[in-house]
Amino acid sequence: MQHKIEFFPSDAFLVLDDLIKNGEEGSFDFVFVDAYKSDYLKFHELTLKLVKVGGIVAYDNTLWYGSVAQSEKEVAEDLIKRYRNFVVEFNSFIAADPRVESSLLSIGDGLTLCRRLY
C-alpha cells in the first residue's frame, strides 16, 4: 500500500494548515482523528474544511471510558478526569453543529461519525 500512503511525521495542525493553504479544501472523503481530546474542537474546524460535502470525519474515544455518562465527581482516575470535560464539551458541540449530521457509535471507546452537510 506504500504507493497510496503519504506519511507526514509532523504536528498535525501544521499539516492541516498547509493542506488548506495548498488548495486541498473539500477534497478528502474521510478523516480519522485520534489525538489529544483537548484539541478535538480545533481539529473539527480544520477537518471540516478539508473533507468534501458528504464526506466523513471520525473522532475516536468520544465515550472516554464511559466517563461522559458519569458526573465529574464519579470519575476517579486522573487521566480520565483530566480530559473528560473536553470530551463532554466536544460531544455537545458536535450534537448542535448544523454543518454536520453526526452519530456517536457505542463501539470500542466511542466513535463519532460526522457527515459534512454543506
Ligand SMILES: C[S@@+](CC[C@H](N)C(=O)[O-])C[C@H]1O[C@@H](n2cnc3c(N)ncnc32)[C@H](O)[C@@H]1O
Ligand atoms: C491515542 S494515540 C493514537 C493511536 C493511533 N490511532 C493508533 O491506533 O496507533 C494519539 C497520538 O496522537 C499524537 N498526537 C496528538 N496530537 C497530535 C498532533 N497535533 N500532531 C501529531 N500527533 C499528535 C500523540 O502524540 C499520540 O501518539
